[in-house]
Amino acid sequence: MTTIRSTPAPSPPSSAASRDAREASVDVAILGGGPAGTAAALTLRRYSELSVAVIEGSRYERPRVGETVSPGIRSMLAFLGVWDDFLAEGHLTAFGTSAAWGGPHLLTREFLFTGRGDGWLLDRGRFDRMLARKVEESGGLLLTGARLSSCARSPDGGFRLEVVRPGGAAAIRARHLIDASGRKAALGRRLGARQRVHDALVGVAGYYELPGDRACPQHTLVEAVPDGWWYSAPLPGGRMVAVFMSDADIVRRRRAGEPSGFEDALAGAAHTRERLAAGRLRPTLHVRCARSQRLDPVAGPGWIAAGDAASAFDPLSSMGLGFALASGSNAARVAHDVLTSDGSLLPSYGDSARRHFEQYLDLRRRFYALERRWPGHAFWARRQQISAATRPIEPAATIA
Numbered sequence: 256m257t258t259i260r261s262t263p264a265p266s267p268p269s270s271a272a273s274r275d276a277r278e279a280s281v282d283v284a285i286l287g288g289g290p291a292g293t294a295a296a297l298t299l300r301r302y303s304e305l306s307v308a309v310i311e312g313s314r315y316e317r318p319r320v321g322e323t324v325s326p327g328i329r330s331m332l333a334f335l336g337v338w339d340d341f342l343a344e345g346h347l348t349a350f351g352t353s354a355a356w357g358g359p360h361l362l363t364r365e366f367l368f369t370g371r372g373d374g375w376l377l378d379r380g381r382f383d384r385m386l387a388r389k390v391e392e393s394g395g396l397l398l399t400g401a402r403l404s405s406c407a408r409s410p411d412g413g414f415r416l417e418v419v420r421p422g423g424a425a426a427i428r429a430r431h432l433i434d435a436s437g438r439k440a441a442l443g444r445r446l447g448a449r450q451r452v453h454d455a456l457v458g459v460a461g462y463y464e465l466p467g468d469r470a471c472p473q474h475t476l477v478e479a480v481p482d483g484w485w486y487s488a489p490l491p492g493g494r495m496v497a498v499f500m501s502d503a504d505i506v507r508r509r510r511a512g513e514p515s516g517f518e519d520a521l522a523g524a525a526h527t528r529e530r531l532a533a534g535r536l537r538p539t540l541h542v543r544c545a546r547s548q549r550l551d552p553v554a555g556p557g558w559i560a561a562g563d564a565a566s567a568f569d570p571l572s573s574m575g576l577g578f579a580l581a582s583g584s585n586a587a588r589v590a591h592d593v594l595t596s597d598g599s600l601l602p603s604y605g606d607s608a609r610r611h612f613e614q615y616l617d618l619r620r621r622f623y624a625l626e627r628r629w630p631g632h633a634f635w636a637r638r639q640q641i642s643a644a645t646r647p648i649e650p651a652a653t654i655a
């Protein structure tokens with residue numbers, strides 16, 4: 256059986272057979288250039304001879320939410336060959352997490368006592384751009400600002416993708432596809448998979464400018480409130496992010512996606528408010544889907560999903576980025592195995608995705624069960640209900 260190399264190729268050969276922007280032929284096409292998609296591309300470029308194209312809808316210009324990562328990210332970034340680049344990017348060291356959860360007082364857990372080193376508070380836009388740049392440097396084809404307009408199976412068993420870009424349309428022929436398009440799972444759903452959705456959680460993120468002399472503890476702070484919970488974290492460049500997590504219908508009712516409603520919601524979060532007191536809220540807020548969901552099936556003939564497209568977790572778990580990098584890399588190994596060997600890795604990828612998600616649901620149930628101060632409030636009443644459910648429930652409301 257041919258396996259993916261365990262050490263990087265000394266000098267990776269160029270990726271696309273044809274690098275004409277309008278016509279490319281690759282072994283693996285990846286939809287989505289976030290952490291999962293770029294991890295998949297880097298794994299293939301560093302550890303195999305396969306050619307890769309990453310189709311990314313954005314130009315990495317929009318702010319990206321999701322910035323706290325645990326110390327464990329280091330080994331994954333080293334495996335992808337980007338650890339030194341990561342260190343050069345100026346992300347903040349995170350020393351731990353403080354939480355007012357289940358009671359009004361803050362409890363702090365320092366990473367120091369885990370023996371695994373420090374965590375990180377990322378500038379997510381910078382992080383994702385760095386990974387995308389490394390894909391190009393490794394010989395991968397990166398198409399940004401690219402919208403998938405069609406995806407058809409070709410007679411040889413591969414796929415023909417058409418993408419629209421500002422400069423015109425482009426066609427990509429690929430032998431295998433990886434869906435790394437995030438919570439939309441745009442490719443998997445197009446190919447017939449269904450999303451099993453477990454709640455209607457959304458996050459409203461606001462960015463604060465802090466005065467230059469203001470030092471803020473390099474902790475992520477989590478605080479439960481009657482309508483949901485907040486997290487906040489300092490970011491590189493004298494900024495702070497504060498995110499209100501609640502259900503889509505509650506966010507709409509409170510108008511928490513608008514600055515006045517956002518600050519009104521913040522009034523109930525004493526610890527978070529205190530650390531933001533000296534900051535100035537930027538006028539634009541960012542509403543992001545944060546539902547717990549799983550793609551079913553997670554793979555099919557010639558395609559596989561990774562990252563949020565495969566399994567998306569409540570940000571309370573801080574599992575998203577680590578999972579995106581690891582599952583992107585694992586999906587790349589499976590695609591390599593399908594293309595160069597007998598595809599025997601595929602069933603275990605699906606089984607472990609299912610098992611991992613069930614373990615996550617149990618963890619989520621136990622976390623939410625710790626907070627019992629507001630049983631009469633819809634957000635917490637739903638959490639008690641969903642934590643008892645064994646099957647997905649219909650979300651009370653979804654975000655458009």
Ligand SMILES: Cc1cc2nc3c(=O)[nH]c(=O)nc-3n(C[C@H](O)[C@H](O)[C@H](O)COP(=O)(O)OP(=O)(O)OC[C@H]3O[C@@H](n4cnc5c(N)ncnc54)[C@H](O)[C@@H]3O)c2cc1C
Pocket residue numbers: 286287288289290291292310311312313320321322323324401402403435436437438439441457458459460498543544545561562563564568570573574575576577579
């Ligand atoms: C409010 C919030 C807070 C979070 N906080 C944390 C945290 O503190 N720590 C943590 O570990 N995780 C956190 N997460 C989760 C984390 O952000 C995600 O798990 C992670 O970004 C998943 O990476 P991904 O590559 O799978 O998907 P994404 O990061 O969503 O990347 C998907 C990429 O695909 C592109 N794309 C989408 N559709 C298409 C299309 N049709 N065509 C082309 N391109 C497309 C997008 O532009 C994007 O670049 C948070 C999430 C939310 C919503």
